[in-house]
Amino acid sequence: MAILTFAPGPSKVYDKLPDYFQEAYQQGILSANHRSGVFMDLYKDTERLFKEKLAVPEDYKLLFTSSATENWEIITQSLVLKASFHIYSGSFGKKWFGFAQNIIPETAALVFDKNESLTVNDLEIGNDFDLIAITQNETSNATQVTNDTIAAIGNKYPDKMLAIDTTSSMAGIFLDFSLADIWYASVQKCFGLPAGLGILIVSPKAIERAKAKGEKGRYNSLNFMLENAANYQTHYTPNVLNIYLLNRVLADLPNIAKVNAKTEERMRILEEIVEQSPALDFLVSNEATRSRTVLGVGGEEKFIKQIKAEAEEQGMQMGSGYGPLKPTSFRIANFPALNDDEFEQLIAFLKAY
Amino acid sequence: MAILTFAPGPSKVYDKLPDYFQEAYQQGILSANHRSGVFMDLYKDTERLFKEKLAVPEDYKLLFTSSATENWEIITQSLVLKASFHIYSGSFGKKWFGFAQNIIPETAALVFDKNESLTVNDLEIGNDFDLIAITQNETSNATQVTNDTIAAIGNKYPDKMLAIDTTSSMAGIFLDFSLADIWYASVQKCFGLPAGLGILIVSPKAIERAKAKGEKGRYNSLNFMLENAANYQTHYTPNVLNIYLLNRVLADLPNIAKVNAKTEERMRILEEIVEQSPALDFLVSNEATRSRTVLGVGGEEKFIKQIKAEAEEQGMQMGSGYGPLKPTSFRIANFPALNDDEFEQLIAFLKAY
Structure with missing residues (x-):
């Protein structure tokens, strides 16, 4: 044992996965082409379940990536216009900042203590920054930023985009997705699935921003992903097995x-x-x-x-x-x-x- | 059915996968951390099996990526110094060329007919190109380039690096890995596994080239991957399940x-x-x-x-x-x-x- x-x-992982794997095998999901109707229906239904079970707003788009780390790169590469401003207290927030800074040297950060509640009133983020990056659940030091704090930051900076790392909290706690434009997670945490799949959820405003920036041609360019996602397809041959398991697990979940x-x-x-x-x-x-x-x-x-x-x-x-x-x-x-x-x-x- | x-x-996919999934579940592989001894042993043993079963040279390194498409970007980003020269006859060769050209506009190509054997004597690739890209098995039009042709190209251009796309042939036919420095594949083809894992195999010369170029800091920078691989770890949370299934399938294979x-x-x-x-x-x-x-x-x-x-x-x-x-x-x-x-x-x- x-x-x-x-x-x-x-x-x-969830106890039912061996059964679900058996079903996937018998139904031929493991061999399903990601340009086929079988896959497109699976993607569409999984997006529907995110909206139904996790309260993701109707007009937000679900995207599949390989990992949370990849999401760091996608956000900076495809969405940030000038620079992003990172608010963090632990190792994963710091790593995200590092990935962003590698692409845009003007990236800046505010580091706070793990026992310090963010005082939004005191926050000063200038016009040089068009995206605020928040590690909602910091896995390394076991801290969180509440929905209320995210709301306050959003209210103070309505013109900046908010990107929220919920790698270890999405599907485990209630998140008010309407408060921010970019949310991401990994399935090996609260989704109870094997690793190998990243989740990226974007608002209509984020989609518009990606189009306005117009970045394309890279492996993980958001516009390339969105073009495919419009037809419930992916930009690369995806981990269809994990998407199937995700679908089954979400279907089992209560609200x-x-x-x-x-x-x-x-x-x-x-x-x-x-x-x-x-x-x-x-x-x-x-x-x-x-x-x-x-x-x-x-x-x-x-x-x-x-x-x-x-x-x-x-x-x-x-x-x-x-x-x-x-x-x-x-x-x-x-x-x-x-x-x-x-x-x-x-x-x-x-x-x- | x-x-x-x-x-x-x-x-x-291989008929034994449901059994192997069951084993992975019972052994806790689905929850194994990719910085743990369990994973490092699995990676090491999988690399050993590539050498034993597929005749990969002892001093080549096995790397895990998310897809063949990602390998296109890694090669251009981390290995090409001036520009790459692409030889192809079909859609995937053309796509690879497109990905490379997006990063390095000076990238060039020779397109040949699907019924045309490459005449290496007539090939003219100048000093502006330091890597030759060959689609060994072109899945779109069902053509191949033989080991002999790869050998002839390598003999003619000993100073250029050879990168070979074997997405739909690796583990299905004999490939003489010693003839080139970079080989890649996807597991959903001849490996008979669910999609979601890319294979990248590099020679000591390619590793040296990556170090010389010094590209780093991106999600899929080869030097970042190699740093982790030195300890049999990966640069991101990998698809451990698929790596386990790959290991089990390779162990079953004859030479x-x-x-x-x-x-x-x-x-x-x-x-x-x-x-x-x-x-x-x-x-x-x-x-x-x-x-x-x-x-x-x-x-x-x-x-x-x-x-x-x-x-x-x-x-x-x-x-x-x-x-x-x-x-x-x-x-x-x-x-x-x-x-x-x-x-x-x-x-x-x-x-x-």
């Missing part, structure tokens, strides 16, 4: 409001354990900036080592801390694919500390 | 010499049927330029329509012709994942014409 992983990287309630409920249980434990500490002390889908637990290097080893003995893998936080923290993915028994097992383990 | 596809796009013999034998049987048929014609009349993994059958528009419809009635899908050849031809993928019963079914069907 495989170890049960609570890592917020590629994470636990995002329900998913959100369960995510919140589980996170409150986890938080209570940390609060009441003499040994466990929050990596993020400010409740307002604490991620709902990834819990960071901090502690002494020796203790972190020990608890991870004891979890492994019981068949569970805690996610390591990320980057500089590796020795003094571990992370728990509070993703929907975790079933109730598995969550109980986690609770029982943590309660002993 | 799904229809049996003979299309040379995404094509018939490429045996695979090649079977591919040739089956193609000879198919060719004999076309030769003896009063109704069927070769799309490629010159035997020397005819692909061994994709057979193109030409005919009157009405006849092509009819034979495709009759195949569908019997549960078989012939591949459509490509681009301008669509109404007057169909294509048959002679790929190894086809089992003997399926091949017999195809033969019986074609013999009736």
Whole structure:
């Protein structure tokens, strides 16, 4: 039996995937051409499910990419006119900034502490920046930026475009997609699927901007992708299997409001354990900036080592801390694919500390 | 039951995939982190299998990308110093040329007829070009360029780098990898796997060239990929599932010499049927330029329509012709994942014409 992983990287997948794979094989989906009606119907239906289950606005477009990292490049290459302004507190926000800066050296950033709530009133972003980049859920340090904060930034800068990294939160919590023009994620997190597929969602305003910029001819030019997507096709031979699995998983999901309630409920249980434990500490002390889908637990290097080893003995893998936080923290993915028994097992383990 | 596809796009997959998926699920491969030992061992072992089963030279490096199209961009972006010179006869060769020209306007091409064997003696490629791009197997018009021709071009231009598109032939026929520095393919063709993974194989000379050019910082910069590959990791969260399936399929394969013999034998049987048929014609009349993994059958528009419809009635899908050849031809993928019963079914069907 495989170890049960609570890592917020590629994470636990939905239990029904072997059945869905079998169906895909028997129906010939694994051999389906991406210019065929079979694929176009699958794409169309998957987009419909994003709108129905995740409350994505009707006029937004779903696009498939290979990874969240690829989305970083697409946004800067195809959408940014002058430069983007990045607001972040952790490693993935910093990497996004680095990718953008490589293409446009004038890219700038505001780095804030993981326990610091963004004060939108104090934010000063000049006319040299036409896109604001926000890491809504920062997987590396287990923080989040709320819908309310995104709304406030959008209200303050209605002329700038907002691009939101929700790699580890989309399909796990309620996101108000109407607040921004560009949203992206990876399927190996809250979607509970194998890695190898990136999600990019764009508003009509973002599509217009891409056309206005007119960038084309590159492998991942957004205009090239949009041209194909207009016919529910992709610009390259896509991972049809993963798109099929995504479709099936979305169809099973309750509405995002329900998913959100369960995510919140589980996170409150986890938080209570940390609060009441003499040994466990929050990596993020400010409740307002604490991620709902990834819990960071901090502690002494020796203790972190020990608890991870004891979890492994019981068949569970805690996610390591990320980057500089590796020795003094571990992370728990509070993703929907975790079933109730598995969550109980986690609770029982943590309660002993 | 799904229809049996003979299309040379995404094509018939290996029958054992559902078992392998089940194993991947049970072993936790679907949740494996791409920075973990589990993944690094899988990558290392897959590279070993490429060398053992496909006769890739020991000092060549295996890299994973998302698609063959992405490889086009990587080659021009990270390896070409001045410009590349493209030799092609069909639509995919032309597309590769287009991608390269978008990045480097000085890119040039020699277009030859599908029935024309390349006369290497007459070839004139000047000093302005440092990479020669050859579509070894052109999926769109069912032609090929032989190992001998690649060898002759390499001998004539020892200072230029050779990049070879084997999207629809790698793992189906014997390729002498020592003859060129860059080879690429897609797994949804002769590897008999679901789409979503590109293969890129580079020689030590190509690695040196990438370092000399020093291009970096883009999503698919070769130097970024090579840095990660040195530790058997990837530059992005990869399609671990497909890499696992690739590993299992390669392990099952006999040596490429045996695979090649079977591919040739089956193609000879198919060719004999076309030769003896009063109704069927070769799309490629010159035997020397005819692909061994994709057979193109030409005919009157009405006849092509009819034979495709009759195949569908019997549960078989012939591949459509490509681009301008669509109404007057169909294509048959002679790929190894086809089992003997399926091949017999195809033969019986074609013999009736």
